[in-house]
Every structure is written in structure tokens, then in C-alpha cells.
Amino acid sequence: MDHKPYKIVYEFSLTNVQKKLFNILIDLETISIILPEPVSVPYWASLKYHQCKCCPLETIGNPNCPIAVNIAKIIEEFKDSVSYDDCLVSCSTPERTYLKKTSIMEGIYSILGIIMATSNCPIMDFLKPMARFHLPFSTFDETAVRATSMFLLRQYLECGNHNTHNISLKKLEQHYRKVNLVNEGILKRISSLGSKDADKNAILMLHSLSQLLSNEISFSLESIVPLFTAQNKTK
Numbered sequence: 001m002d003h004k005p006y007k008i009v010y011e012f013s014l015t016n017v018q019k020k021l022f023n024i025l026i027d028l029e030t031i032s033i034i035l036p037e038p039v040s041v042p043y044w045a046s047l048k049y050h051q052c053k054c055c056p057l058e059t060i061g062n063p064n065c066p067i068a069v070n071i072a073k074i075i076e077e078f079k080d081s082v083s084y085d086d087c088l089v090s091c092s093t094p095e096r097t098y099l100k101k102t103s104i105m106e107g108i109y110s111i112l113g114i115i116m117a118t119s120n121c122p123i124m125d126f127l128k129p130m131a132r133f134h135l136p137f138s139t140f141d142e143t144a145v146r147a148t149s150m151f152l153l154r155q156y157l158e159c160g161n162h163n164t165h166n167i168s169l170k171k172l173e174q175h176y177r178k179v180n181l182v183n184e185g186i187l188k189r190i191s192s193l194g195s196k197d198a199d200k201n202a203i204l205m206l207h208s209l210s211q212l213l214s215n216e217i218s219f220s221l222e223s224i225v226p227l228f229t230a231q232n233k234t235k
Contacts, residue, residue, distance in 0.1 A: 003028070003029070004028075005025035005026060005027055005028070006026040006093075006094065006132070007024070007093075007094065008023075008024040008025075008026065008114060008134060009022070009024070009090075009091070009092040010022045010024070010089065010111045011089070011090045011092075012089055012104070012107055013087060013088040014085070014087045014104070020077055020078075022073075022074070022111060024114060024115065026118055026131070028132070030120075031118055031128035031129070031131060031132050032119075032120050032128075033070055033118040038069060041069055042068075042076075044068060044189040044193070045064045045065055045068035045072055046064055046068075047062055047065050049065075049189060050185055050188035050189050052065075052181050052182050052185030053181050054178045054182070055122075055182075055185070056122050056123075057122065065121075065185075065189070066119045066120050067115075067116050067119045067121050067124070067182070067186060068186065068189055069119075070115050070116075070119045071112055071116065071119075074108065074111060074112060074115070074199070075190055075193060075199050078108055078199045079190075079196065079199055081104045081196050081198035081199070082196050082198060083103060083104060083196075083198045083201040083202075084103050084104075084105065085103065085104050085198070086101065086103065086104075087101075087102065087103070088101050089101075089106075089110070089136075089137075091111075091134075091137075093134065098136045098137065100136070100137050103198075104198045105198050105205065106137060106202075106205070108198055108199055109202040109205040109206060110136045110137050112203065112206060113134075114131055114134050116186075116206070117130065118131050121182065123178045123179065123181075124179065124182060126151075127179075129150045130146055130150050133146075140209060140223075141223060141224060143209060143213065144213060144216055144221060144223065145224055147213060148172065148217070148221060151171075151172045152169075169217045169221075172217055173214050173218055176211075176213045176214035179214075180207060180210050180211055180214065183203055183206050183207035184207065186203055187200060187203045187204065187207065190203070
């Protein structure tokens with residue numbers, strides 16, 4: 001088995017001369033982000049600083065929030081950026097490169113998604129299979145399809161050869177309700193940083209997406225049902 005880290009490279013072209021480059025390495029055995037030990041940890045990364053309501057971690061052995069430590073560089077880089085300023089964002093993986101002219105906010109939203117999912121936060125760990133097949137700039141429908149597909153595949157694999165397959169999405173809905181609390185906690189951590197709003201609004205985008213997903217799941221995935229009923233209309 002190839003144990004080389006899986007490398008994802010994000011590049012933000014803010015102007016003709018200003019670029020920001022971020023290398024993300026993922027350990028394929030643990031689906032965890034690999035980052036060098038930070039020289040210093042910002043005060044807002046302390047575990048007890050606006051600790052998420054659902055956080056199961058204790059300060060003994062976990063003095064800092066794993067997500068906060070891992071996103072600190074991104075937050076610092078963009079703390080004075082305006083959400084809707086245009087930029088060109090590329091995301092390169094070993095398989096392909098994605099390129100999109102978009103807002104700074106959407107670019108940050110995309111990179112924060114992969115970092116938060118692979119930071120070994122106990123609440124976010126269920127997202128690791130999706131993170132392994134990272135899809136930058138994903139839409140709501142794309143995320144709904146990927147999240148439910150990955151969850152049901154996990155259910156199937158966990159059942160093994162037993163005829164006890166559980167296709168209920170209740171547990172997935174509960175997962176996303178906890179993700180909402182994580183996003184709220186991260187937003188509180190960074191709310192007083194910088195004078196602009198791109199980083200904060202990127203977290204709000206993630207928060208809105210997780211809220212929509214938990215609601216969508218509770219309503220039986222109504223928005224994607226037409227994908228599977230369209231074939232019946234052609235007969």
C-alpha cells in the first residue's frame with residue numbers, strides 16, 4: 001500500500017500579483033490532516049474558549065481545540081478580507097484540478113470544509129470518508145447526495161453479512177445537528193478577530209449548509225427525490 005500523504009493544494013489569486021497558497025496533506029490511513037506543530041497557538045484555539053456545547057473533549061490531554069489549531073493559519077490569512085471580493089481559486093488533487101472564479105468567502109468555505117473534517121474532532125470524524133473524496137465548491141444537492149450515500153455505504157459495511165441493514169437516516173440527521181453546534185462554536189471563537197468578514201461568513205456558509213442538510217434529511221431528502229423519479233416519467 002502506498003503510504004504517501006494525499007496532497008491537496010489550494011491557491012487563491014486575489015489580484016494579478018497577490019496569491020495565497022495552502023498545502024493540505026492527508027494521512028490516508030487515518031484520513032487526518034498532517035500539519036507541522038504550530039510555533040504558537042492563538043488564544044482563541046484554547047479548548048475552553050467558547051468550547052462547543054457538544055464537545056466531548058477534556059482539557060487533560062487536549063488543551064486546544066483541534067479544529068481551531070488547524071484553521072488558525074487560514075483565519076489569520078483572511079481575517080482582513082471582504083466576503084464578496086472576487087478571486088480565482090484552484091484546488092489541485094492527485095487526480096484532477098478544479099478552478100473557479102468566485103468570492104473569497106466561497107473559497108475559504110471550501111478549504112475550511114476539508115480541514116475541519118480531517119482535524120480529528122470527535123464530532124466531525126463521520127465526515128472523513130467524504131473528505132477523502134473532497135469535492136471543492138460543492139453545491140447543496142451535491143453535498144446531500146454525497147453525505148447520504150457515504151452514510152448508507154457505512155451502514156452496509158458495518159452490517160457485514162448480517163441481514164440487519166439499517167437504512168434510517170436518523171443518525172445522520174443527529175450528526176449534522178451536532179455539526180451545527182461545532183460551527184457555532186468556531187464562529188464564536190473568531191467573531192472578534194479582524195475588521196472584515198470573509199472568514200466569518202465562510203463559517204456561516206458551512207453552518208447554513210449543515211442546518212439545511214439536517215432539515216432536508218428530516219424531510220426525507222425531498223429536494224433530491226426527482227433525481228430518482230425522473231426515469232419513471234420517460235416510460
